[in-house]
Amino acid sequence: MPSRTSKRSRDGAAIDGKSVAAFDRLYRDHVDRMYRFAQRLCGSPDDAKDLVQETFLSAYRSLKDFRGESSISTWLYTIAAHACQRMRRKRKGEPERELSLDALIPTADGDMPLQVPGTDLTPEERLEHKELRHSLFSAVHQLPKKYRMVLVLRDMEGLSAREVGAVMGLTERAVKSRLHRARLFVRHELNGQRPGGAGPPLQAARPRADAGRPSGIAGD
Amino acid sequence: MTTRRRKPRAPNRQSTVQCRKLLRTISEYLDNDLPRPMCAEIRKHLGACPKCELVVRSLKRTINLCKKADVARLTASDKTRIRKEILTAVSRL
Ligand SMILES: [Zn+2]
Numbered sequence: 001m002p003s004r005t006s007k008r009s010r011d012g013a014a015i016d017g018k019s020v021a022a023f024d025r026l027y028r029d030h031v032d033r034m035y036r037f038a039q040r041l042c043g044s045p046d047d048a049k050d051l052v053q054e055t056f057l058s059a060y061r062s063l064k065d066f067r068g069e070s071s072i073s074t075w076l077y078t079i080a081a082h083a084c085q086r087m088r089r090k091r092k093g094e095p096e097r098e099l100s101l102d103a104l105i106p107t108a109d110g111d112m113p114l115q116v117p118g119t120d121l122t123p124e125e126r127l128e129h130k131e132l133r134h135s136l137f138s139a140v141h142q143l144p145k146k147y148r149m150v151l152v153l154r155d156m157e158g159l160s161a162r163e164v165g166a167v168m169g170l171t172e173r174a175v176k177s178r179l180h181r182a183r184l185f186v187r188h189e190l191n192g193q194r195p196g197g198a199g200p201p202l203q204a205a206r207p208r209a210d211a212g213r214p215s216g217i218a219g220d
Numbered sequence: 221m222t223t224r225r226r227k228p229r230a231p232n233r234q235s236t237v238q239c240r241k242l243l244r245t246i247s248e249y250l251d252n253d254l255p256r257p258m259c260a261e262i263r264k265h266l267g268a269c270p271k272c273e274l275v276v277r278s279l280k281r282t283i284n285l286c287k288k289a290d291v292a293r294l295t296a297s298d299k300t301r302i303r304k305e306i307l308t309a310v311s312r313l
Contacts, residue, residue, distance in 0.1 A: 015307075015310055015311050020307065023306075023307075024303075027303055027306075031294060031299060031302075032293060032294060035293070035294040036291050036293075039291040039292065040289075040291060045292065049294075049298060049302065052294070052302060053302050053305055053306060056302070056303075056306050057306045057309055057310070060306060060310055061310070101244065105240055105243045105244065106243065106271075106275050132285065133285070133289055133290075136285055136286065136289055137289070140286075151286065155283055155286035155287060156286050156287065156289060158287070161251075161253075176247065176248060176253070179247055180244075180246075180247035180248070183247055183279060183282060183283060184247075184279070186282055186286070187278055187279050187282040190282060190285075191278070
């Protein structure tokens with residue numbers, strides 16, 4: 001029931017109480033998820049906040065067009081992905097690198113496994129885990145954006161390959177191909193193996209009683 | 221008369237080719253996206269090839285680490301501020 005003359009902004013977004021209420025519901029339900037996504041994508045909290053603002057501003061404007069063909073979160077991820085591209089262009093981003101699969105596939109010799117702790121961590125291990133998480137974010141941030149987006153959506157946000165494809169306008173095949181490269185890249189970075197790569201090699205996890213786990217870290 | 225001798229093959233040459241082939245598909249393997257016969261083949265190779273086994277294990281752990289990697293939450297005051305800026309921007313246009 002439209003109460004009073006509904007105001008409209010120049011691009012046609014209604015700004016009456018009903019629209020604001022609909023927006024508020026969307027915002028309340030999804031802002032935490034979108035901020036999490038934005039941080040994983042952008043790295044810095046300030047950039048992430050800017051991205052969240054851009055995302056929900058665009059969402060407000062197109063809320064009336066949302067038809068429910070996709071889930072609302074897929075719709076928001078798509079808006080965020082576009083907003084991210086726009087903001088990046090504004091900042092005259094560096095050209096996108098391609099990741100060569102051949103360069104990422106470990107050679108038979110000299111590639112040692114990554115020590116990623118499992119569950120049930122001791123306090124010391126938890127500290128190592130914290131460092132590891134830091135290394136993870138730095139590795140993810142070194143990914144060229146189009147790979148980072150796939151990895152974040154699939155492995156961190158938990159979307160299916162099909163959903164990631166819908167968000168990014170890619171075939172499922174293309175998603176899987178990028179995902180594989182991105183994962184290998186991150187694994188490689190976490191191993192601290194890249195010549196001139198960022199970060200020192202990780203400390204080997206302490207051997208544990210139950211460990212049938214390989215020890216040793218590349219770069220030793 | 222010279223018999224052309226085959227170049228001696230590096231002992232792990234063949235397995236290296238197989239390893240590289242396998243390592244191209246391990247993401248799909250770990251995501252359960254491969255047909256069953258292929259999975260069986262991969263498991264067989266992994267059982268016999270410690271190097272690939274280690275790579276697969278570390279890739280799996282990388283993925284698990286991604287799944288568990290948490291980030292900070294947005295503070296209530298930031299939430300309010302961002303909402304206000306959006307509504308201001310919408311009404312300004
Ligand atoms: Zn192998």
